[in-house]
Amino acid sequence: xxxxxxxxxxxxxxxxxxxxxxxxxxxxxxxxxxxxxxxxxxxxxxxxxxxxxxxxxxxxxxxxxxxxxxxxxxxxxxxxxxxxxxxxxxxxxxxxxxxxxxxxxxxxxxxxxxxxxxxxxxxxxxxxxxxxxxxxxxxxxxxxxxxxxxxxxxxxxxxxxxxxxxxxxxxxxxxxxxxxxxxxxxxxxxxxxxxxxxxxxxxxxxxxxxxxxxxxxxxxxxxxxxxxxxxxxxxxxxxxxxxxxxxxxxxxxxxxxxxxxxxxxxxxxxxxxxxxxxxxxxxxxxxxxxxxxxxxxxxxxxxxxxxxxxxxxxxxxxxxxxxxxxxxxxxxxxxxxxxxxxxxxxxxxxxxxxxxxxxxxxxxxxxxxxxxxxxxxxxxxxxxxxxxxxxxxxxxxxxxxxxxxxxxxxxxxxxxxxxxxxxxxxxx
Amino acid sequence: xxxxxxxxxxxxxxxxxxxxxxxxxxxxxxxxxxxxxxxxxxxxxxxxxxxxxxxxxxxxxxxxxxxxxxxxxxxxxxxxxxxxxxxxxxxxxxxxxxxxxxxxxxxxxxxxxxxxxxxxxxxxxxxxxxxxxxxxxxxxxxxxxxxxxxxxxxxxxxxxxxxxxxxxxxxxxxxxxxxxxxxxxxxxxxxxxxxxxxxxxxxxxxxxxxxxxxxxxxxxxxxxxxxxxxxxxxxxxxxxxxxxxxxxxxxxxxxxxxxxxxxxxxxxxxxxxxxxxxxxxxxxxxxxxxxxxxxxxxxxxxxxxxxxxxxxxxxxxxxxxxxxxxxxxxxxxxxxxxxxxxxxxxxxxxxxxxxxxxxxxxxxxxxxxxxxxxxxxxxxxxxxxxxxxxxxxxxxxxxxxxxxxxxxxxxxxxxxxxxxxxxxxxxx
Numbered sequence: 078x079x080x081x082x083x084x085x086x087x088x089x090x091x092x093x094x095x096x097x098x099x100x101x102x103x104x105x106x107x108x109x110x111x112x113x114x115x116x117x118x119x120x121x122x123x124x125x126x127x128x129x130x131x132x133x134x135x136x137x138x139x140x141x142x143x144x145x146x147x148x149x150x151x152x153x154x155x156x157x158x159x160x161x162x163x164x165x166x167x168x169x170x171x172x173x174x175x176x177x178x179x180x181x182x183x184x185x186x187x188x189x190x191x192x193x194x195x196x197x198x199x200x201x202x203x204x205x206x207x208x209x210x211x212x213x214x215x216x217x218x219x220x221x222x223x224x225x226x227x228x229x230x231x232x233x234x235x236x237x238x239x240x241x242x243x244x245x246x247x248x249x250x251x252x253x254x255x256x257x258x259x260x261x262x263x264x265x266x267x268x269x270x271x272x273x274x275x276x277x278x279x280x281x282x283x284x285x286x287x288x289x290x291x292x293x294x295x296x297x298x299x300x301x302x303x304x305x306x307x308x309x310x311x312x313x314x315x316x317x318x319x320x321x322x323x324x325x326x327x328x329x330x331x332x333x334x335x336x337x338x339x340x341x342x343x344x345x346x347x348x349x350x351x352x353x354x355x356x357x358x359x360x361x362x363x364x365x366x367x368x369x370x371x372x373x374x375x376x377x378x379x380x381x382x383x384x385x386x387x388x389x390x391x392x393x394x395x396x397x398x399x400x401x402x403x404x405x406x407x408x409x410x411x412x413x414x415x416x417x418x419x420x421x422x423x424x425x426x427x428x429x430x431x432x433x434x435x436x437x438x439x440x441x442x443x444x445x446x447x448x449x450x451x452x453x454x455x456x457x458x459x460x461x462x463x464x465x466x467x468x469x470x471x472x473x474x475x476x477x478x479x480x481x482x483x484x485x486x487x488x489x490x491x492x493x494x495x496x497x498x499x500x501x502x503x504x505x
Numbered sequence: 506x507x508x509x510x511x512x513x514x515x516x517x518x519x520x521x522x523x524x525x526x527x528x529x530x531x532x533x534x535x536x537x538x539x540x541x542x543x544x545x546x547x548x549x550x551x552x553x554x555x556x557x558x559x560x561x562x563x564x565x566x567x568x569x570x571x572x573x574x575x576x577x578x579x580x581x582x583x584x585x586x587x588x589x590x591x592x593x594x595x596x597x598x599x600x601x602x603x604x605x606x607x608x609x610x611x612x613x614x615x616x617x618x619x620x621x622x623x624x625x626x627x628x629x630x631x632x633x634x635x636x637x638x639x640x641x642x643x644x645x646x647x648x649x650x651x652x653x654x655x656x657x658x659x660x661x662x663x664x665x666x667x668x669x670x671x672x673x674x675x676x677x678x679x680x681x682x683x684x685x686x687x688x689x690x691x692x693x694x695x696x697x698x699x700x701x702x703x704x705x706x707x708x709x710x711x712x713x714x715x716x717x718x719x720x721x722x723x724x725x726x727x728x729x730x731x732x733x734x735x736x737x738x739x740x741x742x743x744x745x746x747x748x749x750x751x752x753x754x755x756x757x758x759x760x761x762x763x764x765x766x767x768x769x770x771x772x773x774x775x776x777x778x779x780x781x782x783x784x785x786x787x788x789x790x791x792x793x794x795x796x797x798x799x800x801x802x803x804x805x806x807x808x809x810x811x812x813x814x815x816x817x818x819x820x821x822x823x824x825x826x827x828x829x830x831x832x833x834x835x836x837x838x839x840x841x842x843x844x845x846x847x848x849x850x851x852x853x854x855x856x857x858x859x860x861x862x863x864x865x866x867x868x869x870x871x872x873x874x875x876x877x878x879x880x881x882x883x884x885x886x887x888x889x890x891x892x893x894x895x896x897x898x899x900x901x902x903x904x905x906x907x908x909x910x911x912x913x914x915x916x917x918x919x920x921x922x923x924x925x926x927x928x929x930x931x932x933x
């Protein structure tokens with residue numbers, strides 16, 4: 078249970094005749110309404126020869142729909158703001174606006190669920206935009222392509238082996254209009270989406286307006302999902318690359334259980350024990366005391382299918398990468414072999430609980446979380462999430478750490494400095 | 506059949522209700538502001554000190570002090586501080602600008618008093634331990650050298666140097682040898698002058714509850730403050746670097762970072778509110794002229810924005826983008842074309858109405874709840890103003906005419922008065 082009844086997120090839910098799930102969370106204290114539309118499609122649903130498509134498609138969703146030439150203009154005109162993101166599992170669109178203008182948001186979102194109106198010109202421009210995004214975030218940044226290298230090292234079969242931005246620019250370059258249409262009709266449909274309204278929207282009004290705008294959109298045949306399971310890794314994988322960067326870096330990726338697995342929360346807590354806050358183990362030991370790393374981080378990808386437990390660090394100048402690597406493994410050994418002290422376990426649980434509350438002050442955040450939990454199976458899980466962290470025991474942590482942190486479950490990337498002058502060394 | 510062709514009826518925002526902060530000058534002269542409200546039992550604390558980078562004679566000093574307050578005090582070792590803050594689930598975020606520095610703290614209400622105890626120990630009795638200082642310098646130096654490989658960082662630094670002059674407190678940027686000039690004495694000296702100054706102030710927002718709020722007040726009133734206005738250096742004249750275009754060559758990069766802009770004015774300048782409107786039209790939102798032209802029409806970039814940076818004694822307008830190297834020259838040409846259009850042609854009513862509504866919606870988001878309001882309020886109080894400034898901005902948004910915007914564009918948007926910085930390469 079949440080800390081108090083006050084902390085419960087109350088909501089009501091209906092399913093429209095066309096399969097669209099609608100959730101309303103009423104918060105009369107806010108003058109705003111948030112509208113969140115989650116589509117159950119991500120980069121894991123892509124064809125291996127057309128990676129980056131789900132994300133490119135998200136860009137096209139702003140190019141106008143069948144009855145509305147521009148998505149953004151009418152929304153801005155009523156004081157609204159919007160954005161979207163795509164990840165390996167889902168594509169999520171969200172907006173906030175003054176609550177009395179809720180209809181405008183629903184009108185826009187329902188029309189682009191009904192039918193897009195993309196043109197060759199629109200596709201051409203967004204291909205360019207996405208390619209510039211690819212460069213800006215991954216190729217033109219120091220260490221930017223590490224994640225592009227790590228995924229295919231850790232996954233050999235499952236579509237998580239390519240990143241959401243795409244495996245290579247050429248896949249985006251070659252995307253054609255027919256494929257785009259095909260993708261829309263096989264993934265965008267009321268029966269493949271979740272609509273959440275939050276803020277100053279009483280449930281009755283929310284349901285009535287949602288039914289008005291979305292009720293007549295027809296169901297579509299969703300392309301059935303049959304993803305190949307990643308077979309258990311059998312031996313340690315290692316890759317070394319050289320790049321024009323100032324300091325060596327190290328990336329470790331262990332396979333971990335899927336989002337709905339009973340051990341998921343314990344894995345997340347292990348990542349917190351290792352690197353949440355300045356008192357965390359990796360920071361304390363490897364940065365402050367041994368001074369082997371200038372920066373170190375542990376996190377989980379948190380994906381629906383079995384994901385990755387990641388540890389990434391930049392080595393202190395002059396420290397050999399093998400020495401840093403060994404120090405990380407020594408810390409992991411401690412988690413595997415020693416029972417975590419009660420005080421330390423309580424600490425990471427407190428952090429999770431407090432951070433959860435801090436995040437809940439924002440109605441958009443609440444709307445997104447509700448959509449996410451509904452997509453995972455049941456929005457009601459939002460109210461038992463912190464409890465799941467509370468229930469994790471020290472024994473469970475040790476058992477799971479033993480299972481996770483095995484060499485044959487690990488992919489290691491050495492991302493090393495290439496011996497050529499850097500920019501700041503050549504420029505005058 | 507429902508009508509999907511016509512925009513649904515909508516309302517415009519005429520008034521915004523937001524919690525008015527209460528102010529009190531405590532016995533020691535410290536201004537304490539409170540914004541009570543919210544659902545959850547959590548509190549946000551904002552501490553602000555006249556400790557921005559401009560006040561230190563050596564670069565890096567102000568940042569180091571701001572970061573190292575949490576690395577050990579007379580009462581607590583750095584490890585202890587981190588342990589306790591993490592155990593309480595508190596979030597401690599130091600921040601720094603050119604003018605002020607401080608930190609934002611999030612805490613559960615039930616831990617507010619002990620958390621405040623830790624924070625006040627950091628403010629009043631930091632020790633700046635040698636070892637923590639060395640780790641800080643090594644970490645930051647490495648971060649700096651990584652940043653030097655980013656086109657965006659290089660352009661940002663060069664741009665402030667060009668606008669204010671390389672030796673001006675607003676213009677100077679970090680160099681590698683700065684990391685060797687910092688020592689404990691320098692830090693202690695700066696801390697004494699700035700973190701116990703009577704020009705500090707504190708903002709408490711959220712739901713502390715009456716008895717904890719009283720206790721907070723007592724603790725804040727017992728912070729020792731001194732008045733040493735004359736120890737803070739005065740503001741030197743600004744001498745921009747001569748020449749219009751400044752290139753930071755980074756020949757290996759596939760994208761260039763652009764910064765184009767000019768000096769403007771402080772937040773209390775009579776043109777400031779109107780300039781906010783002008784800036785929004787030009788590059789301040791997703792539907793801005795720059796975004797529509799350079800991203801949505803031409804596909805040259807993932808994003809282009811403009812913004813105003815009001816400082817205590819100056820201010821500037823900046824346009825920022827990262828573009829494919831081959832499109833650098835064309836992008837600059839288009840930016841100037843948009844400026845000239847704003848000078849030559851009055852803004853149409855439809856676009857202006859849209860921007861009015863968008864900006865009012867944005868204010869509604871910025872003032873939704875105590876924490877969002879605290880964020881907005883902090884920059885206003887830091888500039889020596891109060892919430893009537895927000896009223897003034899709202900009146901301007903509602904009443905400004907195309908003629909006034911045109912005059913402002915003629916005054917401030919002449920391409921010949923702009924400075925340009927390009928980090929990367931021009932292409933071809």
